[in-house]
Amino acid sequence: VIQRRDSGAVNFNRSWSQYEDGFGFLSTEFWLGNEKLSHLTNQADYQLRVDIELSNGASFYTTYKYFRITDAWGQYQFIHIGEVESNAGTLISACPTNMLYGPCSCQATCEDPNGQSGCNSDCLGSEGCICPAGFVMQGSECINASECECFVAEANLVIPSGETSVNGDCTQRCSCMNNRLICEDYTCSTDAVCDVRNETRQCYCNEGYDGDGETCESLYTDCQAVKDAVHGDGVYTIMPTRWPESPFNVHCKMHGDEGWTVFQRRTDDDTSFHQNWTAYKDGFGNSRNLWLGNEKLYYLTNQNPTKLRVDITTLDGTSLYSEFTEFQIESEDTKYKMNKLGSRTSPSGYAGYYLSYNKGKPFSTYDQDNDACDTFNCAEKHRSGWWHSSAWCSTCYSYSYCYYFQYSSSCKSYCTYENLNGVYNGGNGEMIISYPNYYCNVQFVEMKIR
Template sequence: MTNQKKYQLVIEMTSSHGSLIRVSYDNFRISDEFSNFKLFSLGNFSGRTDVITLCPYNMVYRNCSNSCQRTCGAPEVCQDGVCNEAEACVCSDGYFMKGSDCVPQEQCGCYESEGQTVIPEGGSYVNPGCTRKGVCTNGQITWDEEYACHPKDCHEIYEDGSVDNDIYRIKPTGWTGEAFEVYCNMSDGGGWTVFQRRVDGTEDFYLGWDSYKNGFGELDHEFWLGNDKLSNLTNQKRYEIRVDLVNRDGSPYYAKFDNFRINDESDKYRLSQLGTYSGTADFRSNPDGHGLRYFLNNQFSTKDSDNDAHSSYHCAVYYHGAWWYKSCYYCLNGNYHASRGSYNSPYWYYLPGSYYNIKYSEMKIRPFQQV
């Protein structure tokens, strides 16, 4: 065979770790049996260099390499690259370029096709809609479908290490709007999302349905967070509520209930759950937090939306407030400047010292924690 024309000899040797050694000679010829198949001619070394070609770890030599190679950053590109008739060391099958090295696919991390990005091993990726988070583990992505870019409430902010009473941004589960600001109270174990505060009467609380739906006031002073936000918050998990009060004589009290929930607007933001009472804001021998419990299962009313249980009065108008009125009377959103002893004033039934003219109130919620 080698005596019919001039032949080139190429010798390729692959090491156990994937490196390839290549030697090439330009005039290979073997004599016949009469001469005992003597290596008659070898010729000159030829190829792209005058030294032995040593391919790096996990690479093999090809004399017709593809025009591009798959990389960790683009594993779906160039799967069927075009031969460009060039000699080169290329990644072995199942390996991908990572920098100047060829590595197995699992060392690339995880390729996320929707975002066309590579998640490094142990790293994470959040989709553009900020609705799920993927973590790369052993080359596989595990998705958290309930992820949100912002914390869901002040408790998550507290758990992340923030311990200052301040304004933060949250986005509860299922909230379709933008993340919104809330005031976080970090006392009493931390993580309370405040939804109502009265301090000095600078904010007008005798407002209509849309104002109470969307919220009003200043988060660092007097405000109502908004019934849409409150409903969304209290329906993402079980929440407890704490109501801090200072009576007209300056004495502080509090009430807590361990299962507080507000329904959505289709049910007029009904106070649907309250749970068990504890605290100091009910002086009776068998306290149950009557100051709020009285309104359980009632819908919210404002001056332009009468949803109370009274047979004849429009309680929000008659008592100058907005609340889950039943048969009118007491309400923490009443007229702060009402005369002493007035039912129209901020009022909490069975509060020690005086029910009327409450000087300070703050209502806040936190995920219930079983002790």
């Protein structure tokens, strides 16, 4: 006898451990205990007999030919019931082998052990015979997951078809292809770590390295490093020295044996450069029009001595460029001030000729006015984030030039001779200008460093 109820003297609303160990009194009401019952039903083939007496005195019994429950690891599940005999008018429904009665649910299969491909229903309606934990559906039957072709015993899991699993210490990688398990040795690079990220265990390259975890290569620090590795123009992932965040992509342009990192580009009016402080700090745009971001530019210009190159195409289609022997900006603490700009060399024309007037100036945007001009907001008037100057803000001009903006009914002024972040095909004072009144409404700009 494993259970008796005849008077209600013993409370059967008990905890897991009490049902596991057993409770009550053998002479009256009791539960023998799931652990004892598990050992009993697994040492030999057992039958189960249930005797019931109703409140009107009527009694009946039901006998099941086979009876077995799992152990504690399987949560003592009722998994084997066998054929039934009874003198009752209505029989208790019996479930097939390896199934138990319960709420219908979506079940795993060998091909889809995680239930990612829709619901594989194990029964109809709200209740019925279902597969217990540790079992999967195969047709209309339930089989132990260990019988699946892609079962990995060490990890006690079934790998879905077409997927891969790596073991706990990243020394073996197993794949399930066409319901066939393929396992191979797996080793992390010395520059990688075995880890679980986004629920996926594998080898991951350390910070400053890129690769699949088995092979990790040191990330480029800038486009000159890309050029030194004998690569051409393109988009590459870099990791500047001391950069505190994740690696990021940059456009690299190669001129001779020099690799230049593009931080600004203008080709059309698709992207507005009248952006706020945060946008200029983080960067914005696309492959045609972009600002890399002042924070990235700060780290790039402070890891090594840096040169600046400015390429423009004027309104009449003439291509010009200038290089500057030195270029550096400071951190956000000093508003990304342009603290270094060397002499202009290798010029073709006068591109960027007056950039020296922007040296020593902090960066300004319409929502962070750092130009020290009390008369107006230079970034707002020029419609651009830039190293604007207050040198001319107290001057009132009456005549018109392409780099002048109107700030009162009778006065015009300007904050920069070079406004390479201005409005594409914009009006006076807002347009992209370089070497003012000669290169107005510039049609192409590219600023880059090396």
